[in-house]
Amino acid sequence: MLLEVRDLHVEFRTRDGVANAVNGVTYSVDEGETLAVLGESGSGKSVTAQAVMGILDTPPGKITAGEILFRGQDLLKFKEEERRKVRGAQMAMIFQDALSSLNPVLSVGAQLGEMFTVHRGMSRKDAKAKAVELMDRVRIPGAASRVGDYPHQFSGGMRQRIMIAMALALEPALIIADEPTTALDVTVQAQVMDLLAELQRELDMGLILITHDLGVVADVADRIAVMYAGRIVESAQVHDIYKAPAHPYTKGLLESIPRLDQKGKELYAIKGLPPNLLHIPPGCAFNPRCPMAQDVCRTDVPPLYEVTGAGPDRRSACHFWRECLDG
Amino acid sequence: MAEMNAPGGEPILRVRGLVKYYPLTQGILFRKQVGAVKAVDGVDFDLGAGETLGIVGESGCGKSTVARMLVNLERPTAGEIRYKGEDITRLSGRALKAVRRNIQMVFQDPYTSLNPRMTVGDIIGEPYEIHPEVAPKGDRRRQVQDLLDVVGLNPEYINRYPHQFSGGQRQRIGIARGLALRPEIIVADEPVSALDVSVQAQVINLMDRLQSEFHLSYVFIAHDLSIVRHISDRVGVMYLGRIVETGRDAEIYDHPTHPYTQALLSAVPVPDPEAREHRERIILYGDVPSPAHIPSGCRFRTRCWKARERCALEVPLLAVPAEFRYESGPAAHDSACHFAEEKQVVPPEEPPEERPEERPEERK
Numbered sequence: 251m252l253l254e255v256r257d258l259h260v261e262f263r264t265r266d267g268v269a270n271a272v273n274g275v276t277y278s279v280d281e282g283e284t285l286a287v288l289g290e291s292g293s294g295k296s297v298t299a300q301a302v303m304g305i306l307d308t309p310p311g312k313i314t315a316g317e318i319l320f321r322g323q324d325l326l327k328f329k330e331e332e333r334r335k336v337r338g339a340q341m342a343m344i345f346q347d348a349l350s351s352l353n354p355v356l357s358v359g360a361q362l363g364e365m366f367t368v369h370r371g372m373s374r375k376d377a378k379a380k381a382v383e384l385m386d387r388v389r390i391p392g393a394a395s396r397v398g399d400y401p402h403q404f405s406g407g408m409r410q411r412i413m414i415a416m417a418l419a420l421e422p423a424l425i426i427a428d429e430p431t432t433a434l435d436v437t438v439q440a441q442v443m444d445l446l447a448e449l450q451r452e453l454d455m456g457l458i459l460i461t462h463d464l465g466v467v468a469d470v471a472d473r474i475a476v477m478y479a480g481r482i483v484e485s486a487q488v489h490d491i492y493k494a495p496a497h498p499y500t501k502g503l504l505e506s507i508p509r510l511d512q513k514g515k516e517l518y519a520i521k522g523l524p525p526n527l528l529h530i531p532p533g534c535a536f537n538p539r540c541p542m543a544q545d546v547c548r549t550d551v552p553p554l555y556e557v558t559g560a561g562p563d564r565r566s567a568c569h570f571w572r573e574c575l576d577g
Numbered sequence: 578m579a580e581m582n583a584p585g586g587e588p589i590l591r592v593r594g595l596v597k598y599y600p601l602t603q604g605i606l607f608r609k610q611v612g613a614v615k616a617v618d619g620v621d622f623d624l625g626a627g628e629t630l631g632i633v634g635e636s637g638c639g640k641s642t643v644a645r646m647l648v649n650l651e652r653p654t655a656g657e658i659r660y661k662g663e664d665i666t667r668l669s670g671r672a673l674k675a676v677r678r679n680i681q682m683v684f685q686d687p688y689t690s691l692n693p694r695m696t697v698g699d700i701i702g703e704p705y706e707i708h709p710e711v712a713p714k715g716d717r718r719r720q721v722q723d724l725l726d727v728v729g730l731n732p733e734y735i736n737r738y739p740h741q742f743s744g745g746q747r748q749r750i751g752i753a754r755g756l757a758l759r760p761e762i763i764v765a766d767e768p769v770s771a772l773d774v775s776v777q778a779q780v781i782n783l784m785d786r787l788q789s790e791f792h793l794s795y796v797f798i799a800h801d802l803s804i805v806r807h808i809s810d811r812v813g814v815m816y817l818g819r820i821v822e823t824g825r826d827a828e829i830y831d832h833p834t835h836p837y838t839q840a841l842l843s844a845v846p847v848p849d850p851e852a853r854e855h856r857e858r859i860i861l862y863g864d865v866p867s868p869a870h871i872p873s874g875c876r877f878r879t880r881c882w883k884a885r886e887r888c889a890l891e892v893p894l895l896a897v898p899a900e901f902r903y904e905s906g907p908a909a910h911d912s913a914c915h916f917a918e919e920k921q922v923v924p925p926e927e928p929p930e931e932r933p934e935e936r937p938e939e940r941k
Contacts, residue, residue, distance in 0.1 A: 290773040405864045406636075435635035435800065437861045440844035444860060462774055465803075465846030469853050488850045506778035508807035510830065510845050511923045516785065517807065519778035523743050 251319070252456045253302065253341075253424055254278040258316035260297050260480075262527075263309060269527040271297045271311075273480040276554070279456040281423065284447075286459045286471035286488070288503075292524055294480035295460045299426045302458075303343050304333045320424070339369055342417035344446075346429035348409035352401040358385075358412050359397035365419040384415040388445060407438035411445065418449060424456045431466065443470060464507055468492060473563075476500050479525050479535035482554060483567045490561030496571040498540045534568070542570055587661075588623035589794050590647070590680075590762060595620040595656035597642050601869060614869045616642040618818035619656070621895070624762070629788065629795040631809030631826075633802055633841070637865055638815040640798045644766040647796060648682045649673070660762075678708050681760040685767035687747035691739040697750055698735040701725070704757040711758050724753040727790075729783060745776035749783065756787065764796045769804060781808060802845050806830050814838045817876045818868055820895060824910030832907040834898060834917040837877045843922040857922065875915065883916050891915065 260272035272294040279285045289295040300306040302318055304325065318325045320341070325333065345351040353361055362384055363377030372380070378397065385393035388411040401409055410430060417425055427446065431439040447470055450457050461467060467474055468488065475485040476499065484497040495501040505518035522539040525531055531538055537547040546569055557564040560575055568574055598613040617639040624630050634640045645651040647658060649665065657664045665676050681704075684690035691700055701721045705712045712720045722732035728749040739747055748768060755763050768784070769777040781804065788795060799805050805812060806826050813823040814837065822835035833839045840859040847856070861880045866872055875893050878884040898917035901909040908919040 290775060407864060435865075436802070436844045437635065437840060438864070439846075440858065440860055441862075443846075463846065464774070464848040467846075468848045468850040469846040471850075492848065492850050503774055504848065506775055507848055508778075508781070508803045510803045510806060510842065510847055517778040517782055519782055520775040521779075523745065523776070524773070 251278050252281050252283075252321065253458075254317075254319040255298065255302060256317040256319065258298060258301060258318065259314040260294070260301055260306065260311055261314055262311050264528070267528050270530060271480055271527055272301070273530070274316075275477070275480070275482055277475045277482060277485065279424065279458055281456055282450070282454045284450065284457045284459060284470055284472045286461060286467040286474045287477060288461060288464065288467055288474060289477035290462055290524055292479075292527060293477040295477050296428055297480075298477075299343070299428055299458065299460055303341065303426060304337055305343070335369075338365065338422070339420045340422050341424040341426065342420070342422045344410075344413050344417045344425065344427040344430045346432050348406070348413045348433075349401060351413060352409065354401055357398045357400055358404070359399075362397075362412070362416055362419060365416065369420055380419075384419055385412070387418070387449075388412070388415045390415075406434055407442060410434060410438075410442050414442070414446060414449070418453070421453055422455065424458070425450070426458045426460070428460045429462070430459070432461070432463070439466075446470075464503060476503075479530055480527065481535065481567060482565070483536065484565065485554075486557070486564040487561050490564060494560055494575050496557045496560060496564065496566035496575050497568045498542050498570075498574055499536050501574060502539075502541075542568075542573065544570070587626075589626045589661060590624035590796075591657075591659040591662075592620060592622050592624075592643075592647075593657050593659070595643065595646060595658065596654045597639070597646060597651060598654045612869055614867075615818050615871055616868055617646070617653075618868075618871065620815075620818075620820055622813055622820065622823065624794050624796060625810075626761070626794055627788070627792050628811065629797055629809045631805035631812040632796065632798045632815055632820075633800060633805050633812060634815035635800060635841075635865060637817075637868065639818040639868070640815050641766050643815075644682065644764045644796065644798050647762075647764050648680050649677055650682075674707075678711070678758045679760045680762045680764065681755040681758060683748075683751050683755045683763060683765040683768045686771050687744055687751055688771070690751055691747060693739055696736050696738055697721075697725070697742075700739070700750060701753045701757055704754065708758055720757070721753075724756060727756065727787070728753045729779075743776075744772050745779055748772060748780050752780075752783065752787070756791065759791070760793070762794045762796065764798070766798045767800065768797075770799060770801060777804070784808065802830075802842060814841065817865060817871060819876065819913070821877065821914070822910070822912040823895070824907075828907045828910040830923055831921065832910075832919050833922065834901070834908055834910070834912040834919050835877075835914045836881050836883055836916075838912075839920050839922050840880075847923075859922070875913070877914075883918075885916070887915050 255277050258272055258275045262269040262271055275298050287295045301313055359378055359381045362381035366372040366377040366380050382393050382397050390411055431442050471488045474488050474491050475482050478499050484500050502520040520539055525535055533548045533550055534552050537543040552567045552569045554565045554567045557566050557571055597617040598615050600610045601612040602608045603611045632640045646653050653666050658666050660676055698721050701724055702717050705717050725732045730749055769780050797808055809826050811825050812829045813820040816837050822838045840861045843859045863880050872879050874890050875888040878888040893913040893915050895911050895913040897909050898912050
């Protein structure tokens with residue numbers, strides 16, 4: 251297994267108290283596999299990714315428990331020095347907002363080349379040649395003439411390509427893409443997702459795709475992990491989950507999105523709001539919004555049950571996953 | 578020019594030849610105009626009473642500028658906006674004020690469109706300061722509480738501040754403010770795109786309900802094609818300042834004839850993993866050209882896979898294409914393309930027969 255996150259807990263100390271952003275997340279990705287981590291804002295999907303990358307702001311954040319195994323080694327036991335060698339070279343991240351993730355006063359060529367001068371000790375001239383090669387690879391037209399341009403001279407889609415180029419520079423084994431196409435228009439989103447999928451196949455990378463878009467997930471993912479209030483509430487193969495969700499939250503999400511190919515009358519809406527992380531409800535965190543909630547849901551935190559008979563390697567954190575599967 | 582007669586008699590809003598250019602100038606002392614950003618470059622549409630017109634397009638296509646002109650936040654460079662027959666672009670003073678009462682706007686970002694220093698009661702009640710005839714002074718508090726109730730918020734929250742609400746609740750406040758003057762038309766510019774998926778559905782349902790309750794007409798502007806289909810009776814697809822295709826929702830989504838619409842629809846990810854194998858995707862190359870340098874002829878030709886010489890020379894008009902003119906089928910709707918062709922890009926609801934191993938859909 252390329253990456254295994256085991257029972258990860260992250261909390262943030264804030265003025266108003268301790269916010270439990272991640273409460274026992276377990277997931278894994280293999281080489282060449284795409285895992286989609288789906289969740290709404292505040293579900294902890296990005297915080298988990300930051301912990302994996304080792305770019306979590308500490309303080310205020312703090313990893314209180316868990317393991318992050320990369321090729322069997324626990325990254326949390328690494329010294330910062332060792333961690334830095336892993337980051338960029340073996341795992342890389344693509345952020346949502348390319349404009350604010352790129353340095354506005356350095357040319358893109360300099361920023362891409364920096365990967366090679368810092369990690370590989372190349373000369374600046376060689377690094378620049380490498381930068382052009384990378385820009386070509388992510389299909390930026392006229393790469394050689396644009397290598398000296400600054401981020402603001404590129405369009406949104408092109409900037410996201412540069413982010414991808416930067417992540418791929420050292421051919422890492424794992425890419426974490428945090429909402430890589432959320433800020434882009436649909437036609438450009440399709441271009442960028444296509445490119446990402448193609449490069450992933452080519453390099454046989456593991457890809458963690460963090461998103462809130464059920465459409466994007468259905469398009470590219472192999473496996474899916476749904477997060478809610480800092481926990482995985484359901485994980486399964488992508489086909490199985492869309493066919494029959496085993497958690498009421500997933501089910502609610504799938505029913506609440508309007509579809510391009512159907513015109514329904516009223517949309518199903520999950521009632522209420524996502525919980526405040528300072529005051530996560532006791533029992534199942536979803537119980538105040540759940541149409542199936544019983545007394546046990548208000549008192550007992552559901553473990554991540556193994557779901558049987560509806561696809562391989564499937565889990566659901568619902569006491570009533572059977573009922574949920576049945577309808 | 579093509580007539581888009583809205584069903585059910587006289588349109589409440591009739592827009593013709595709407596244009597907005599922003600001048601590009603050079604020089605400090607002697608400013609001279611060196612060009613123009615053609616944000617909106619000739620838009621026509623009708624809005625029927627009680628109808629929802631969806632306008633979709635990518636960023637920079639001019640859809641928000643259209644919205645702002647409809648509510649008079651921007652003055653058009655040319656063209657007319659007729660509200661019940663009267664051209665509101667020529668009105669001023671008292672007459673304009675009276676019309677504006679009837680066309681209200683809901684903004685995209687519920688975080689920046691509400692003044693953080695005003696209470697919810699003041700925000701929703703502010704329109705009454707300008708139009709005191711709608712609610713007499715002593716009655717306003719009760720009116721605001723009624724509005725809060727209508728949009729599904731607790732009327733006791735009247736003294737709270739925007740930061741005490743979540744995104745979805747804030748958008749409800751924005752909607753309540755839009756409703757305060759009891760308008761006939763609401764222009765909603767990306768009203769749900771800043772919201773989480775589970776909250777989007779709540780706000781869409783609320784807008785649906787309010788429409789039938791108050792007999793509102795909506796101009797609903799969004800980039801999310803699925804949401805637009807859900808809420809709209811008719812849809813207009815915009816590209817670079819113009820509507821390139823328009824028709825009833827099924828005409829646009831199931832029988833698009835303009836290549837841009839086809840590409841746009843095929844690019845939308847469908848939340849169904851089974852669809853990815855048997856779905857044809859049209860990937861457009863390149864980016865939208867700058868609205869300061871619009872290509873000659875058809876403005877989509879630089880990204881179009883069908884473009885031929887004629888496309889560079891002749892501007893295609895928004896009309897029923899000649900191929901479909903004598904048909905009565907769903908493909909016979911307005912489309913600004915010389916080589917319009919019907920093409921189904923959104924997979925049909927029922928999965929095709931040739932997949933015997935498929936289990937029937939278990940989802941409702």
